[in-house]
Amino acid sequence: MASPFELTIVNGLAGDPAVCPYFRQTGDSLLFDAGNLEPLSNRDLLKVKVVAVTHTHVDHFIGFDRLIRVNVPHFRTIEVVGPAGIIRNIQGKLAGYAWNLLEPNQVNIIVHEVSPDGSIESVHLSNSNQFLATNPTKTPAPKDPSTEPAKIPLRSSTYNLSAVSVDHGMQVLAYGLSMPDSMSVNKAQLDASALEPGPWISDLQKMAVDGKIKGSIYISGAEHDALQLAGSLLQPRSGQRLIYVTDMIFSEANIKQLKKLEGAGPNVIICEANYRHEHRQKAFDKFHLTTTQAALTAALLNAKHLQIFHISNLYSGDTDSSLAESDTAFTRLRQLDPVALWDEASMEFVSSK
Template identity: 30%
Template sequence: MRTTLDVRLLDPTGNEPGLVVDLRDERRALLFDLGEIERLAPRVLLRASHAFVTHTHMDHFAGFDHWLALALGRVPHFVLWGGPGFVDQLEHKLRAYTWNVVHRYEVAMTIEAHSFEADGTRRHARFTSVDRFARGDFEVEAPSSDDRVLLGEPLFDVRASLVDHEMPVLAFAIDEKAQVRVAADRIAARGLATGAWLRTLKDAVLAGASDDTPIDVEWSDRGGRHAERFNVGELRPLVLDTVPGRRIGYVTDLRFTPDNVERLVALLEGADLLFIESVFLDADRDHAARKNHLTAPQAGTIARRIGARKVVPFHFSPRYRGREAELRAEVAAAWGGVVHDA
């Protein structure tokens, strides 16, 4: 089935960290980590609405400058999430530049920065081009149902948990919400055409709306533009069925410790798709411990504990260029399944 989110690694080889999540039918994308994003087409970067940064090591965050240079004067709003101290770090990055003309750009830019602190609190700031990216702190209401939710939307949630890499790092879960399939032939038979009203109908059906709930339907065809009001009961026959969404995990840069494993199980149990770093071969496990990274068998063990249904290893050490198949094989042996490349 065609899903809400189209997910792929930033680097098709799996060597560099980063995840791209395209929101189908919305011309919008989410980015997870901002490392070597130069390999992404500008059209992808310009439609990104949010970036979720695991931590600010250069290979995960140095690409922010590339995004900023591309987006200035084009992108009006961008949201970033990071771990402890992230708001302060972004402020320092912006203050490193001279902004003597940016306040006159025709398209003003607002950057929202949010940090998920070690004690579970959150900090928030805005940086606007009209104010030459001076910092302005603000407060937002924290989610009440799950304190790990960073972004909640009708189609998906993004949740996070801190893990240890000899520094705090964010691991992410992307939870697609249940999806409704509609029948294109039934839509045509009613003399209608697809449009934004379908999203309204789907949301209403998923929310259990009553049959008398009104839905405003607007569509265009050869006869011109049309608008008509129906109710959910009249449109419900267009719906085929409801299917559950997926849970997608993005995990990178962490030690193999019992506490980290338990945190990941709590965040990602039953994940349908798990992207997990697999940096070193088992023969180099001592080096992996010194570097605070996972070996391929450790990544596979975590995937098994989580109960992941599909696993994509990535973030391979440069020492294994051309030997990535060995890393994937060790992940597969520990996980007990067939791993996939990017």
């Protein structure tokens, strides 16, 4: 089954964190973290509508200036999500430059600041208001904060974005991205039908997703029964889910937080694995994960695929050894029953201390 988004790990497995899902259907991108963005072209960056920042350690946020720079001539609005302090962090970056020659409302950023309790403050920063926070709105904390993540009130998107707070010696956000269930077209059936493809296909898909398939569809001037067409051409595609985790310490509290993002099990988890297993004391001291802990995290969240990244430069760019370690661990761990898996995780929580 084709994924509805293409995923780019901008700086490879050992570079600054920046991961960019591109949504084929709408032609826009989301950016998880904004470390070095030089490998992305201006064209790529102009597709970014939303930036989801985990925390503002310099390797996760230094590329944000380039994103602003690329957007300046275009009068676009981007949305940024981040942990407590993100409004001030962005204002700090903007305050580093002079803006006297701009047109009104040329640079616009909507910021969603997620508190540790899951409540969200959204504000508008514009050059017209010297980037002071205006139009504040508050999204209350989830009704059941022990099981629900914070749902980010993005202005318009074809996906849902949720966040939870984890501990990295400071508040860090981990994100869950989910695409709603959709109906895909059975290409073989479409070819066999000899019907001319056109906008009617997306009309039919929309009817199906909304659960309102009725009436007629006109194709090349001929009338067709919508229900019959849907029955022969469409097939349900379950929503894709992705979890993005970086940086955190391997603790029971953090795993409990991430569990709120799990849903029916993510298709993929992108997870930092700064250190190899042999360096787990270092990982503990720096509030980071090891390869084994990334594999445990993925298995505990019932992920189908684990993609590690953010591998420490301690290993001089040798990412293969870390990948081999996490793959071997994940393959073994995902076969354990939940009790045995939790026992192994608990031992790792303890042995980290």
